Amino acid sequence: MIAEFGHFALTLALAVAVVQSTLPLIGAARGDAGLMALAPAGAMAQFGLVALAFGALMHAYIVSDFSLAAVAQNSHTAKPMLYKIAGTWGNHEGSMLLWALILALYGAAVAAFGGNLRDTLKARVIAVQGAIGFGILAFILFTSNPFARLESAPFDGQSLNPLLQDPGLAFHPPLLYLGYVGLSTTFSFAVAALIEGKVDAAWARWVRPWTLAAWGFLTAGITLGSWWAYYELGWGGWWFWDPVENASFMPWLAATALLHSAIVAEKRDALKAWTVFLAIVAFALSLLGTFLVRSGVLTSVHAFASDPTRGVYILLFLVVTVGAAFVLFAWRGPTLAGTGRFDPVSREGALLINNFGLTVAAASILLGTLYPLFLDVLGAGKVSVGAPYFQRVFIPMMVPMLLIMAVAPMLSWRSANAGRAVASLKWAGVIAFAVGFGVWLSIDRASALASFGMALAAWVFAATVYELATRSRTWRGLLRQPRVSWGMTLAHAGIAIAVAGMTASSAWKVEDIRVMKPGETTEISGYQITFTNVVDLRGPNYTAMRGTFEVRSGGAAVTTLQPEKRIYDVGRMPTTEAAIRPTVLGDLYAVIGDPDGQGGYVVRLYFNPLVAWMWTGALIMVLGAGLSLSDRRARATRPLDASAQAAA
Amino acid sequence: MRRLLYLLPIALLAALGIAFTVGLGRDPQKLPSVLLGKPAPSFALPSIDGSAGGFASTELKGKVSLINVWASWCPPCRVEHPILMDIAKSGIPIYGINYKDKPEDATRFLANLGNPYVGIGADRDGKVAIDFGVYGYPETFITDRDGIIRYKHVGPINKLDWERTLAPIVQELMRK
Numbered sequence: 129m130i131a132e133f134g135h136f137a138l139t140l141a142l143a144v145a146v147v148q149s150t151l152p153l154i155g156a157a158r159g160d161a162g163l164m165a166l167a168p169a170g171a172m173a174q175f176g177l178v179a180l181a182f183g184a185l186m187h188a189y190i191v192s193d194f195s196l197a198a199v200a201q202n203s204h205t206a207k208p209m210l211y212k213i214a215g216t217w218g219n220h221e222g223s224m225l226l227w228a229l230i231l232a233l234y235g236a237a238v239a240a241f242g243g244n245l246r247d248t249l250k251a252r253v254i255a256v257q258g259a260i261g262f263g264i265l266a267f268i269l270f271t272s273n274p275f276a277r278l279e280s281a282p283f284d285g286q287s288l289n290p291l292l293q294d295p296g297l298a299f300h301p302p303l304l305y306l307g308y309v310g311l312s313t314t315f316s317f318a319v320a321a322l323i324e325g326k327v328d329a330a331w332a333r334w335v336r337p338w339t340l341a342a343w344g345f346l347t348a349g350i351t352l353g354s355w356w357a358y359y360e361l362g363w364g365g366w367w368f369w370d371p372v373e374n375a376s377f378m379p380w381l382a383a384t385a386l387l388h389s390a391i392v393a394e395k396r397d398a399l400k401a402w403t404v405f406l407a408i409v410a411f412a413l414s415l416l417g418t419f420l421v422r423s424g425v426l427t428s429v430h431a432f433a434s435d436p437t438r439g440v441y442i443l444l445f446l447v448v449t450v451g452a453a454f455v456l457f458a459w460r461g462p463t464l465a466g467t468g469r470f471d472p473v474s475r476e477g478a479l480l481i482n483n484f485g486l487t488v489a490a491a492s493i494l495l496g497t498l499y500p501l502f503l504d505v506l507g508a509g510k511v512s513v514g515a516p517y518f519q520r521v522f523i524p525m526m527v528p529m530l531l532i533m534a535v536a537p538m539l540s541w542r543s544a545n546a547g548r549a550v551a552s553l554k555w556a557g558v559i560a561f562a563v564g565f566g567v568w569l570s571i572d573r574a575s576a577l578a579s580f581g582m583a584l585a586a587w588v589f590a591a592t593v594y595e596l597a598t599r600s601r602t603w604r605g606l607l608r609q610p611r612v613s614w615g616m617t618l619a620h621a622g623i624a625i626a627v628a629g630m631t632a633s634s635a636w637k638v639e640d641i642r643v644m645k646p647g648e649t650t651e652i653s654g655y656q657i658t659f660t661n662v663v664d665l666r667g668p669n670y671t672a673m674r675g676t677f678e679v680r681s682g683g684a685a686v687t688t689l690q691p692e693k694r695i696y697d698v699g700r701m702p703t704t705e706a707a708i709r710p711t712v713l714g715d716l717y718a719v720i721g722d723p724d725g726q727g728g729y730v731v732r733l734y735f736n737p738l739v740a741w742m743w744t745g746a747l748i749m750v751l752g753a754g755l756s757l758s759d760r761r762a763r764a765t766r767p768l769d770a771s772a773q774a775a776a
Numbered sequence: 777m778r779r780l781l782y783l784l785p786i787a788l789l790a791a792l793g794i795a796f797t798v799g800l801g802r803d804p805q806k807l808p809s810v811l812l813g814k815p816a817p818s819f820a821l822p823s824i825d826g827s828a829g830g831f832a833s834t835e836l837k838g839k840v841s842l843i844n845v846w847a848s849w850c851p852p853c854r855v856e857h858p859i860l861m862d863i864a865k866s867g868i869p870i871y872g873i874n875y876k877d878k879p880e881d882a883t884r885f886l887a888n889l890g891n892p893y894v895g896i897g898a899d900r901d902g903k904v905a906i907d908f909g910v911y912g913y914p915e916t917f918i919t920d921r922d923g924i925i926r927y928k929h930v931g932p933i934n935k936l937d938w939e940r941t942l943a944p945i946v947q948e949l950m951r952k
Binding site for chain 1: 778779782783785786789790792793795796797799847849850851858876884887888890913
């Protein structure tokens with residue numbers, strides 16, 4: 129009964145979306161306040177209805193209602209409650225409903241917080257958001273109905289893939305979707321501005337917080353996914369350039385570019401058409417990601433629920449949505465010429481290079497991801513593009529970006545003296561050189577490239593700290609820095625810390641694989657590791673073999689590592705649960721494998737240097753986004769008021 | 777001229793749309809192989825450490841075998857690996873062609889996850905993979921007692937693929 133109620137709410141939401149996406153547009157064109165007022169009301173109603181439907185579906189998972197096809201296929205009574213709940217979005221139907229829910233949430237947020245928007249712009253933004261909602265809801269109702277009933281309910285469900293039964297992964301999709309779908313808001317802003325034919329500083333100012341929110345969530349979601357791969361898949365790596373990982377990384381790159389170009393559009397009335405274009409592209413890449421995951425056009429480890437009809441629908445949706453936006457862009461774009469002029473060497477110039485680099489990076493990842501498909505379509509045979517391509521192309525592109533990133537905040541708007549800016553960073557240069565040379569001398573003379581990577585990280589970090597110091601001058605000045613500018617400082621420092629982590633953990637990973645018998649001791653990176661015993665355990669829905677390892681350093685006990693190998697009852701699928709001891713300098717990582725039949729076990733030990741820096745750096749970036757958003761000035765909607773000018 | 781620039785995104789989207797539409801009709805897992813029913817190309821690959829005698833086509837004669845093309849940098853190969861270990865345990869010989877891999881990475885991969893292969897040839901420049909018409913990784917061929925290619929599977933073999941498709945073919949060929 130509750131499921132039917134959810135289904136009904138979803139159908140009603142579709143009807144609301146029709147109203148929300150049409151009447152306010154007519155109202156905005158005619159200047160009819162009554163019709164325009166339907167927009168916020170519609171957005172609220174749509175959010176309420178989709179939330180009801182989502183609640184009904186979650187209820188079905190919690191009570192294990194196996195008469196619903198989606199629940200029977202993806203849940204099981206013996207699953208812990210957290211994973212029953214997470215199971216709501218751990219499959220195709222449910223995750224599309226989550227998509228729709230978050231879309232409606234952003235629509236409602238524009239309605240609630242957009243009080244200072246121009247009436248026509250607000251009505252149009254919400255209408256476009258409603259049109260996207262219409263497409264997604266129709267997709268759910270007609271091709272992937274989560275409330276479809278089975279003829280006869282099975283006794284128990286087929287359970288969720290054990291690899292996905294993990295707290296990190298339970299929250300990975302919602303965060304990632306908050307990012308992906310958040311870009312729909314910037315898209316709606318761009319389309320609304322194109323309909324109005326007006327992109328001004330106020331528009332750019334309104335777009336920035338929405339971009340920032342989506343970017344923050346996307347950063348958090350990607351990080352969580354990478355962290356999960358690191359500890360759950362048990363092979364010590366954290367990024368595999370898989371098509372689906374790329375699908376989340378491309379919108380991130382585009383959103384990062386948008387974040388920067390919107391600043392230029394707001395402060396300098398330049399790069400306006402480009403900013404609008406990026407806003408469209410960022411969401412187009414999000415949709416492309418959805419398409420790649422659901423349609424099965426590419427082979428990927430993540431690809432789930434491949435179904436050609438769904439693929440056709442999403443493709444159609446993608447082409448219509450983005451196509452319409454691009455047609456509008458071709459029509460209105462040429463009229464959006466900005467008034468701001470600037471020299472090549474200036475803050476604008478540096479941000480332009482940033483945009484160029486990020487866009488080219490996103491394009492080359494797109495090319496690598498889709499290249500196998502293109503070749504196939506052209507009849508040139510099938511190929512697979514792997515990590516070697518992406519590493520060779522992506523990493524060299526990031527080097528000039530990081531070099532310039534340190535200098536850009538020191539440049540003044542319009543025209544800057546590059547010599548003076550670089551000269552002021554001489555100490556950052558000295559620190560970077562010392563770090564790079566020190567690492568090369570003391571750690572690794574074989575890999576000059578890795579030492580260069582550490583030097584780059586130090587360069588960005590030192591320059592970011594120096595920029596903050598010159599900006600605040602005194603300790604009191606430091607405390608008076610507006611939160612928006614702290615946001616930039618933290619995001620840049622976070623990047624530097626993450627780059628150090630990525631470089632070190634890729635270059636200096638220590639690995640030891642051996643057969644050990646209980647009682648034996650081995651050594652890795654200065655730790656003595658004693659294999660104490662192996663016990664069999666019973667978990668809620670799995671049996672496990674747990675090894676215990678005593679870790680000592682220089683005679684003193686450090687910690688106990690207890691990696692597990694689990695076999696889940698349903699499907700008999702084995703998973704590894706690595707035991708990790710994170711420290712500032714590196715992670716000690718232990719995995720236990722199969723017994724060799726003679727009393728020994730295959731044991732894998734890793735020392736991953738600075739890997740925690742990567743997650744910490746990403747967390748600092750997210751914190752920066754949050755801090756920036758919490759600043760009233762970032763959300764102030766009256767453009768270019770005095771305080772905002774001072775913050776700039 | 778400037779106008780044309782603004783039309784560019786539409787053109788790109790249209791191209792992408794057409795490519796996807798054509799691509800949707802194709803299953804990336806299903807590929808014809810011109811080699812089906814023909815003898816495996818002849819080759820003699822060195823082993824991963826560079827020494828001679830890794831894997832030569834002459835070894836295929838006289839038994840039903842699997843030939844698996846893999847690389848340590850290919851995530852689906854890792855996903856497939858446990859299945860290969862199980863198949864190897866059941867006594868069916870699997871030969872590996874290690875595609876464009878660094879020797880140290882390939883060695884580490886096998887040390888980490890186990891070695892299911894009775895012989896491995898290192899295809900450093902990918903020439904043998906081209907002879908086999910390999911498109912994607914991993915890819916697995918089944919050859920019969922005369923060394924003739926009887927089946928080709930693209931992408932990782934999962935449990936169902938093995939039980940429903942590949943294992944019956946192997947058994948059928950063994951019975952002949």
